[in-house]
Amino acid sequence: MSAQVSEPVRARAPATFGERLAGALERPRVLGSLMLAPAVLYVVFFVGVPFIIAIALSMSDATAGNPSIDTFVGLDNFRAVMQQETFWTALRNSVIITTLTVVSIVVLATIAVEILSREFRGKRLVQVLFMMPWAMPVALSAITWLWLLDSQFSPIDWVLVQIGILGPDGLFGPQRHMYWLGREWLGILSVVFVDTWRTLPLATIIVLAGRLSIPRERLEQAQIDGAGFFRTLFRVILPALAPVLIVAILFTALLVIGEISSVDLLTRGGPGHSTQILPLWAYLKGIESGDLGQGAAIALFLFPVLLAAAIVALRFASRLHKD
Amino acid sequence: MSKHTLQQISHIHRKGFVTAITATALLAVSGAAQAAGDPPDIEFRTQYGDMSFPESFPDGTELRITQWSHFVPRYDEWFEEYAQDWGDAHNVDVTVNFINLADLSSTLSASISAGEGATLFEMVAPPTAFIDGLQSLDDVNEAAQAEFGEQAGTCARSSYLPAKDQWYGFCHGWVPDPGDYRRSLWDDAGYPEGPETYQDLLEGGAQIYEDTGIPVGVGMSPEIDSEFYARALIWSHGGSIQDENGNVTFDSEEVLEAVKFQQQLYNNAMTPEVFAWNAASNNQTFIGGRASYIQNSISFYRSAQESAPEIAADTGFRPGLEGPRGDRMMPSHVWFIYTMPDYVEDEDTIQAAKKFMLDLEGNYANASYYSKFYNFPAFPSTAPQLLGEDSWLDNDPWGAEPADKLSLLKTAEDWTAWLGYPGYANPAISEVYQSELLSSMMADVARGVKTPEEAVSDTAEEIEQIFAKWRERGYVGEGN
Known part of the structure; x- marks a missing residue:
């Protein structure tokens, strides 16, 4: 009979906290959740909570002096703002300014990317100059444009007079001033121009990243196949850039539609209320006039439209990316 | 510009408790000031109407004031020095935050929402929509009326809301708009x-x-x-x-x-x-x-x-x-309306703020002078040098030519609405x-x-x- 001798089973030492943590971090789900947590918390506390408060405010009779949300008024605030003539003008202008700015940016960013993706002398200087508008504070750039577009002292008008476009013998004379900010459509176009000038660098950087990720072989193949510049652009580059362009469009649209500074500093919504936009009108009603409920209702008005547009755009981008 | 030096010369008893401080050196910084047109000495009283105040507040009392950057920069220079001197004289730590005119409403709104912020906000138009978040200043207005007499109509109608029967602000001055x-x-x-x-x-x-x-x-x-x-x-x-x-x-x-x-x-x-x-x-x-x-x-x-x-x-x-x-x-082109939000609860701070408002009104000849007569007093009796016979407006010490160019402003209250x-x-x-x-x-x-x-x-x-x-x-x- 042989005695079976076995090593005594050693009790496994309990894992230290560090070991357990390391083990947990090995699991992709845990690590992924942890990495995402800061962004999620940021969105919850700095986007989600204010958004819910805004919805609650829009259905209350809260004022600037008494911001408590204790009286539910349903959709009264929405009904009230829809009776305001200026609200509809502001809605129209918000859509027009955003659309024109986005279209301009898509065209100009595509051109800029084609230039910046090539090598040429002084490219770094051009890149730095190109980024300047984005680096400048909004207020500073708007004030610069305010001077350039001034009714009396505009240097642009002066140049137009010198080259014979304005002035007594000018093409559009005899007036010596365009009154850029004193006429409805010139005012709107001025805002579009300044918004485009300011946000073009951001859109370009986004699109440039996509452009540089297109495999060089694909472009060379197109050249070998005899495709010219435009055929390559429209058949190869733009389809490849589509997902990135959609992201750029979305970013730009959301930035511009929520932007208050350009209009506030350039036209303040005038002449009359003809260049008024929703965020500025919400501010005037909600903060300056003290009616927080109406201000919140105006600010939220575009949310369903923007949400739908964002979902469609992101799904489209995602599908294109998979293809 | 010479540095302002303040001489506290004496305690002058008036209605029981009055502290008087002279600010002669304030004139040294004015440059254009002429001897005949000197603003009067600054006085800090302890009694206004039925309101009594201590000469000095307990250690740690703070007064934080948020107001607009004045269109006449000289006024802000004067006000900042005046506020510091007032604080030194009353053992109160005073800070003045000058902000852009356009940011006043949003700053007050944010402060009320947050339940903290400045002790006093100086608004430039009647902040009537904020009334639920503001303390009643009935006592300050009553004390001022008892002490200084009738208030300019443009101020009274820009700081009292009949529907709530409340003085939501103390309007210390206004600005003519000729x-x-x-x-x-x-x-x-x-x-x-x-x-x-x-x-x-x-x-x-x-x-x-x-x-x-x-x-x-x-x-x-x-x-x-x-x-x-x-x-x-x-x-x-x-x-x-x-x-x-x-x-x-x-x-x-x-x-x-x-x-x-x-x-x-x-x-x-x-x-x-x-x-x-x-x-x-x-x-x-x-x-x-x-x-x-x-x-x-x-x-x-x-x-x-x-x-x-x-x-x-x-x-x-x-x-x-x-x-x-x-x-x-x-x-009026501007109203200077002090308001105190409800969140200010410390009793010493409240008393200090009320005394500051009343003291400023009591010394309004100086405020008018250093604003180059942009500020007009809510209570005309506080600035006889501005509005009386042979006044500053008749002989402008800030260099108007002719010297009485601004004298028509003496009648401004007659043609000013709100x-x-x-x-x-x-x-x-x-x-x-x-x-x-x-x-x-x-x-x-x-x-x-x-x-x-x-x-x-x-x-x-x-x-x-x-x-x-x-x-x-x-x-x-x-x-x-």
Whole structure:
């Protein structure tokens, strides 16, 4: 009979906290959740909570002096703002300014990317100059444009007079001033121009990243196949850039539609209320006039439209990316 | 600039407890001050009406003041020193935060929402919509009236809300808004004293525009000067937004007449530049020699004295313009209204803030002086040097030529109204003002977007809706 001798089973030492943590971090789900947590918390506390408060405010009779949300008024605030003539003008202008700015940016960013993706002398200087508008504070750039577009002292008008476009013998004379900010459509176009000038660098950087990720072989193949510049652009580059362009469009649209500074500093919504936009009108009603409920209702008005547009755009981008 | 030194010379007993402090060295920094026009010594009293205050507050008492960066920078320099001296004299740590005029409402709103912030906010227009978040200053106003006598109507009606029976602010001063004209241009056009009526403005302004290309410079843009001009025009034509009881009276023949006048004025004597103006534009245009008439406070004139002396010398002032039935009303350009939010709960801080407000009013001759007479006292008795016989305005120590150029401002209270004229300011009146409805209405007519009848009717409808909303909430009611 042989005695079976076995090593005594050693009790496994309990894992230290560090070991357990390391083990947990090995699991992709845990690590992924942890990495995402800061962004999620940021969105919850700095986007989600204010958004819910805004919805609650829009259905209350809260004022600037008494911001408590204790009286539910349903959709009264929405009904009230829809009776305001200026609200509809502001809605129209918000859509027009955003659309024109986005279209301009898509065209100009595509051109800029084609230039910046090539090598040429002084490219770094051009890149730095190109980024300047984005680096400048909004207020500073708007004030610069305010001077350039001034009714009396505009240097642009002066140049137009010198080259014979304005002035007594000018093409559009005899007036010596365009009154850029004193006429409805010139005012709107001025805002579009300044918004485009300011946000073009951001859109370009986004699109440039996509452009540089297109495999060089694909472009060379197109050249070998005899495709010219435009055929390559429209058949190869733009389809490849589509997902990135959609992201750029979305970013730009959301930035511009929520932007208050350009209009506030350039036209303040005038002449009359003809260049008024929703965020500025919400501010005037909600903060300056003290009616927080109406201000919140105006600010939220575009949310369903923007949400739908964002979902469609992101799904489209995602599908294109998979293809 | 020499450093300000304060000499605390003595305790002067007046009504029991009065501390007097002289600030003679303040004059050293003024430069232009003349001996005969010296502002009086600064006094800090301990008794105002029925309100008594300690000479010194307990250690740790803090007073934080948020107010706008004044249009006359010299005032801010003086105020900051005055506030520090007041703090030193009362054992209170005083900080003054000067912010942009446009940020006042949002800062007050954010502070009330957060439940913390400055002890006192100085607002430049009646903050009636904030009343639920503000402390009643009934006692301060009663004490001031007991001590200093009658308050200027434009201040009283911009700090008390009858519907709530509450003084929501303490208005320590206000700013006249005269008509300002180029003497040489109007002299050449046959108006040596400048335009006296709106009809003069139309006829003389059109002639000057035709002869020289220099237009009339009254704004029609979403900004405060345009809003004030629209009100002056409407009031002087006999119209108003509301009556004394807070009933909307806007849809009237008088308002329509005023709007038609503005259309004529634009067509004959103005350019589209006025649609793009901001609050600084009419100043800049006048100083640049490109306007024959504007409506503005004297801050532009003080700027012109330094940057364009020839324009300053050629500037004349009018106490508003007469309408077709002889009415002549101009608005205040700014009100200085201290408010104290509800979240200020420390009793020492509250008492210190109330004493600070009353002391400032008691020393208002200095405030007027260092604002270069931009600030007018809410209680005229506090600044006899400004408004009395042979006053500063008759012999301007800040270099006006001729020296009595500003003397017509002595009558300013007679022709000055307020936002809610003839009633009190209330949240509806404030919303009409902040939404820039009147300047937009004028612009719509001048641009040909609407007929005068359509514009008045549409605006009246919008005003009715605003009043109905605030009335339902209990902010506009009987007696207002």
